[in-house]
Amino acid sequence: MLVAGVDEAGRGPVIGPMIVAGVLVDDSSICILEQAGVTDSKRLTPQRRVKLFQCVLEVAKSVVFLEVSPSEIDEAVRSGVGLNELEACKMAEVVDRLQPDVAYLDATDPHPSKFEGRVRRYLACSTRLIAEHNADEKYVIVGAASIVAKVIRDVKVEELRAYGDVGSGYPHDPRTINFLRCWVREKGCLPPFTRQTWKTARRILDEVLQKKLV
Structure with a gap:
């Protein structure tokens, strides 16, 4: 079988x-x-x-x-x-x-x-x-x-990792969060390999862009 x-x-x-x-x-x-x-x-x-x-x-x-x-x-x-x-x-x-x-x-x-x-x-x-x-x-x-x-x-x-230290990719990983924050600060958007509907991704995008406006 x-x-x-x-x-x-x-x-x-x-x-x-x-x-x-x-x-x-x-x-x-x-x-x-x-x-x-x-x-x-x-x-x-x-x-x-x-x-x-x-x-x-x-x-x-x-x-x-x-x-x-x-x-x-x-x-x-x-x-x-x-x-x-x-x-x-x-x-x-x-x-x-x-x-x-x-x-x-x-x-x-x-x-x-x-x-x-x-x-x-x-x-x-x-x-x-x-x-x-x-x-x-x-x-x-x-x-x-x-x-x-x-x-x-x-x-x-x-x-x-060719793009940087992405960590494990999980929301609880500080390296992953740091990578996303740095990317958004530099480019003003999330990486194309990010799940943009995830709350973590949306939160980071909003936080970083709001700080840029202040």
Whole structure:
């Protein structure tokens, strides 16, 4: 039986893309991932994630990831579609590309069954879906997807360092906040790789521009 896990990385950051990744394996290979130590990416060091990323690539029949840009996220928020709906659409696309018999999803909606229904509406194939909270901790195959998503997201953020110290890209990171403030002071606008609908981004833009007017 072909089994897939699907997860995302970068749902909450103010800087950089969200990555939605899927990993497809034969169910007999899941034990190999488990023995290697594959688990929720948040429990792993960056170095360990990279090592396990290579393991996942070797074991998997297929690995798929989608890069969801800040502008696409902003459009979903502004139009009222929302991030949950956008993520459901992207997860369905990943599942359709993998064509598994069953797919385990890390549910972002407070009600997993509701999220599962959202994904199903976008799905073209007849794959059985199982959506649960903390699926990346419960299921090794979703942990594998979380590792792929996180490693790819880290690479994308690393590329942004060409513009300066962007930090982790998360709103709670002082380096990220400082980077945004400096950029707005110098250029009078937010960077193009910022999620401009995020409260953090709007607040920084308003604060800096107001100070310039005083």
